[in-house]
Amino acid sequence: MAMFRFKLETVLRHRVMVEEECQRELAKGLRHRMILLGQLQQMQQTISESRRTLGDGLVGRVDMSQVADFARYSLQARQRAGDIVRRLSAAEKSIIDAREKLNKATRDRKALDLLKDRQRRAWQTDQDRREASAMDEMAVQAFDRRMLDGDVD
Numbered sequence: 001m002a003m004f005r006f007k008l009e010t011v012l013r014h015r016v017m018v019e020e021e022c023q024r025e026l027a028k029g030l031r032h033r034m035i036l037l038g039q040l041q042q043m044q045q046t047i048s049e050s051r052r053t054l055g056d057g058l059v060g061r062v063d064m065s066q067v068a069d070f071a072r073y074s075l076q077a078r079q080r081a082g083d084i085v086r087r088l089s090a091a092e093k094s095i096i097d098a099r100e101k102l103n104k105a106t107r108d109r110k111a112l113d114l115l116k117d118r119q120r121r122a123w124q125t126d127q128d129r130r131e132a133s134a135m136d137e138m139a140v141q142a143f144d145r146r147m148l149d150g151d152v153d
Helices: 007-057 064-149
Strands: none
Touching: 007 064
């Protein structure tokens, strides 16, 4: 029996590969964003813990070096947090771009999938028609043989 062959199968495979690459790029961007958010959250927790520690140190005799250390740390942490926020913003932009590329790649692949399905249905309809025609021909030949043999009433 004949098999369906999609003439653009190579193009379809390429589009699937492009779509998968876009998925990997999006996952990479999402993972990078998650790492940055984790760093920011960790930094905020550390600052909160340092504030509590400093607050406990302000009871009774005040250690000015501890206050100065906290002030320096706080300034550095804010600068690092600002840097992380800028990197997070860039990561968000790259995620948006990656999503747009993935959407386009998915649309392109689905268009070829639809074309393949449409061509397969047309091919199957043609195959069914040919089989029916062949069966009709075989029935006519069988009837003709029976007529020649005198088996028909």
